[in-house]
């Protein structure tokens with residue numbers, strides 16, 4: 001293998017439902033593990049994808065004309081500022097391959113989204129984690145922006161910031177982000193990963209980062225259709241940046257990285273604002289209800305602006321996870337992020353959340 005490859009730890013996705021059903025002989029497994037939209041895709045997106053099936057013998061539009069035009073209108077930028085990705089992970093990887101490499105460093109907060117380190121190391125760069133905010137702060141385990149700025153050194157080429165962050169759910173306010181962006185030297189690329197922004201925009205003081213693009217040529221905002229838009233299986237995400245940065249990304253991008261079904265479905269999904277509003281509303285109500293119920297079970301949760309909760313289940317988190325799996329509930333252990341006492345639980349439909357809470361209660365009362 002190339003240098004550094006054996007040092008990588010593969011990204012661990014949530015366990016697939018079919019695997020668990022077969023492994024434990026279960027039926028009716030529910031998955032609250034990967035922060036998908038429990039309402040599914042917009043019916044408009046489904047119809048658009050179905051209509052495009054007959055054209056599968058054609059390559060997709062390699063430049064994503066229709067989708068980029070729609071996204072450019074949505075963000076009030078020029079289409080030349082948009083770069084499409086095979087999911088926003090692809091965008092993050094593309095950024096790493098474009099701006100990182102041996103001798104360069106990628107900086108991110110401890111407990112930030114796991115892909116930043118993987119993308120940096122795959123590109124031959126050094127991952128550097130700055131300490132997170134203290135557990136007793138108002139954003140426990142959240143990004144400490146001052147600590148990030150302090151760690152910027154001569155080799156720092158890219159800083160990744162997730163807002164809101166996964167797995168913690170913590171978020172950043174407009175003022176602190178503005179101060180942070182002003183403090184980052186212009187030669188350093190700042191990536192604002194907004195995979196969960198649709199759930200967070202309602203929070204007061206939450207910024208829409210694309211507003212800063214005009215002043216910050218080194219800013220890249222990444223977004224996805226996998227979460228609120230309900231299209232995780234199609235793999236489509238994008239970045240918004242200066243046209244100059246997009247031009248560099250486009251030189252490294254694989255041709256046809258955004259498939260044809262994804263492009264048409266994303267266009268249709270973007271136009272279905274009612275579907276997003278319904279998903280956001282369901283998440284708001286259910287997240288509050290699940291957090292309250294967890295508190296009632298003696299399981300504290302971190303503040304979350306996403307569609308998931310980071311639940312402190314204690315030293316036996318892996319056993320609790322196993323107990324949930326045996327009863328057909330897939331959640332996400334996050335020991336890999338060095339938060340071994342926590343499980344991340346996506347917010348599902350009310351009956352799915354009820355079932356997860358019921359099993360957590362049972363495990364608490366009757367043991368594992």
Ligand code: PMP
Pocket residue numbers: 034035086087088089090113162164165166193195196223224225226232236237
């Ligand atoms: N960023 C964050 C913070 C995420 O949580 C995820 C998904 N887990 C992604 C990016 C990537 O999602 P996708 O590739 O499906 O767009």
